[in-house]
Amino acid sequence: MNPFLGKQYLVEKKKEPHDLQEGEYREAMVIDGPLIICQRCGERHIKSDVQLPTKRYYCPSCSRYGRITSDHHLCWQESCLVPFQHQIVFPGPLTSFQKAISDRLVKNYQLGRSTLVWSVTGSGKTEMIFETIAAARKKGERVAIVSPRIDVCRELYPRIQQAFQNEDCLLLYGDSEESYRYTHLLVATTHQLLHFYRSFPLIIVDEIDAFPYEGDRQLRYGLQQALAEEGCLIYLSATPSDRLLKEINGTFDIEKMPLRFHQRPLIVPQLCWLEKWRRIDQRKRLRRPLIKVLRRLAEKNFVLVFCPSIPYMEKVAKVVAKELVDYTVSSVSSKDQLREEKVLQARQRHFQILFTTMILERGVTFERVSVVVLGANHQIYTKSALVQIAGRVDRKGAFNHGEVLFFYNQMTPAIRKAIAEIKSMNLLAERWLADDL
Ligand SMILES: [Zn+2]
Structure with a gap:
C-alpha cells in the first residue's frame, strides 16, 4: 500500500513517468510575474532571492517540512469514503446547554456551514464536537481534529480514542512517536495540515486563538489547503481574537457557550x-x-x-x-x-x-x-x-x-x-x- 495514501507528498519531476504513484499532481511552485509562490505553504518570494545555481527555485519558508523546489510536483489522492456507525462513549452526560450546542453543530455541518464555538474556559467543549464527528464518519468522511498546541493535541487524543473506540485514530505532530498511516480520524497540530491537500471534509480546530496559529499566515493557508472542497470547519475558542472574528464575520455561525460545566459564573478579576x-x-x-x-x-x-x-x-x-x-x-x-x-x-x-x-x-x-x-x-x-x-x-x-x-x-x-x-x-x-x- 502507498505509505502516503491520503496525504500530500513531493515527487521529483525527473522520476516521472515510470515511478508514478496513482493520484493527482500539481506544480509545487507557481510563477507569478517577478514572484514565485509555494503551493505547499502559500508563501511568495521574489524569484531572484530563491533561485538555485541550477536555475530552479526553492521555498525557504517551509523547508522544515522537507526541501521543496520547482523541480517537484505535489501529489495527492482523493480520500476514500468508508462509512462507520459510531456508538459514541461519552465520559458523562452532556448538560442541556452542551447538548443544544452539539445539536446545532451537527445541523450546521449537515448544511455545510462552518461554526465558531465561543465557549468559556472549563465548559467541556470537547464533548460538544463528538456528535458532529460521528455524523461525518457515518457519511464515510475523514475528520481532522487539530490544535496549534501540542499539549492540547496530546490531551485530545485519548479523549477521541475513548469516545470512538472501534476506529483507528492517529496522533501526529512534529516529533510524534507514530509515523503517518491512513486513518479516518486524525488528531494533529495545525502544522501537520501542510502535509494534506483537500483531505478532510471536516476539520475541527481547538484553541484556534493560541500561539502560533494566530497571526501565522502559513498555518492558516495549510488549514484551507487541507480542507476538502465544500468542507466544513469548526473553530473552538474561549478567547477568539478580533482578527479572527473579523475574518469569519458573515461566513461562520457563532455559537456562544457562556456556562462552565459546573454552571458557576467565571471569576471576575x-x-x-x-x-x-x-x-x-x-x-x-x-x-x-x-x-x-x-x-x-x-x-x-x-x-x-x-x-x-x-x-x-x-x-x-x-x-x-x-x-x-x-x-x-x-x-x-x-x-x-x-x-x-x-x-x-x-x-x-x-x-x-x-x-x-x-x-x-x-x-x-x-x-x-x-x-x-x-x-x-x-x-x-x-x-x-x-x-x-x-x-x-x-x-x-x-x-x-x-x-x-x-x-x-x-x-x-x-x-x-x-x-x-x-x-x-x-x-x-x-x-x-x-x-x-
Ligand atoms: Zn513553502
Whole structure:
C-alpha cells in the first residue's frame, strides 16, 4: 500500500513517468510575474532571492517540512469514503446547554456551514464536537481534529480514542512517536495540515486563538489547503481574537457557550493598584501589598503568580521566597529544564505558591487555585491572555473561593476588555440559566 495514501507528498519531476504513484499532481511552485509562490505553504518570494545555481527555485519558508523546489510536483489522492456507525462513549452526560450546542453543530455541518464555538474556559467543549464527528464518519468522511498546541493535541487524543473506540485514530505532530498511516480520524497540530491537500471534509480546530496559529499566515493557508472542497470547519475558542472574528464575520455561525460545566459564573478579576510593580524586588516596602495578598490567598488555595518576563519572575520569586519562609515557593518558565516535573509537583501540592510566565496561561488545569497577575498592564498580556489566565480559577471540583487579582499601575484596553468580556459572558450565563428554569 502507498505509505502516503491520503496525504500530500513531493515527487521529483525527473522520476516521472515510470515511478508514478496513482493520484493527482500539481506544480509545487507557481510563477507569478517577478514572484514565485509555494503551493505547499502559500508563501511568495521574489524569484531572484530563491533561485538555485541550477536555475530552479526553492521555498525557504517551509523547508522544515522537507526541501521543496520547482523541480517537484505535489501529489495527492482523493480520500476514500468508508462509512462507520459510531456508538459514541461519552465520559458523562452532556448538560442541556452542551447538548443544544452539539445539536446545532451537527445541523450546521449537515448544511455545510462552518461554526465558531465561543465557549468559556472549563465548559467541556470537547464533548460538544463528538456528535458532529460521528455524523461525518457515518457519511464515510475523514475528520481532522487539530490544535496549534501540542499539549492540547496530546490531551485530545485519548479523549477521541475513548469516545470512538472501534476506529483507528492517529496522533501526529512534529516529533510524534507514530509515523503517518491512513486513518479516518486524525488528531494533529495545525502544522501537520501542510502535509494534506483537500483531505478532510471536516476539520475541527481547538484553541484556534493560541500561539502560533494566530497571526501565522502559513498555518492558516495549510488549514484551507487541507480542507476538502465544500468542507466544513469548526473553530473552538474561549478567547477568539478580533482578527479572527473579523475574518469569519458573515461566513461562520457563532455559537456562544457562556456556562462552565459546573454552571458557576467565571471569576471576575479584582484590580489592585501597585504603583512600582516593576521594582518590587528591590524594596520590601514596595512589595508589601503583594506579600499581604499572597499570605491571604495561600491560606485558602494554591497560588499561581503570573509574571511578564522570565528575569523579572526569577528576581521576584527569589525575594518572595526569602520573605515568606513559612510557605513553599517555586517558579517555572519555558526555559526550565524541569518544567514538566514542576507542573506535576504543583498539581500534587508540593508548592503553595508558584511563580510562572505565560506557559501556564492555558491548557493546564489546577484544582483549588487562585491566580495573581503581576504587571497586568504589561503589553505581553493581551485581552485573550488575561481571560485565559483568569479562566484557570474554579474550573472544576467544588467551589473553593479561588480569586483572580490583577496588579497594575496603568489601565490598558486589554485589562478593560478582558473584564468586560468576563462580565458579559456571566450575564449571558445568568440569562440562560433563568430561561432554563
Ligand atoms: Zn513553502
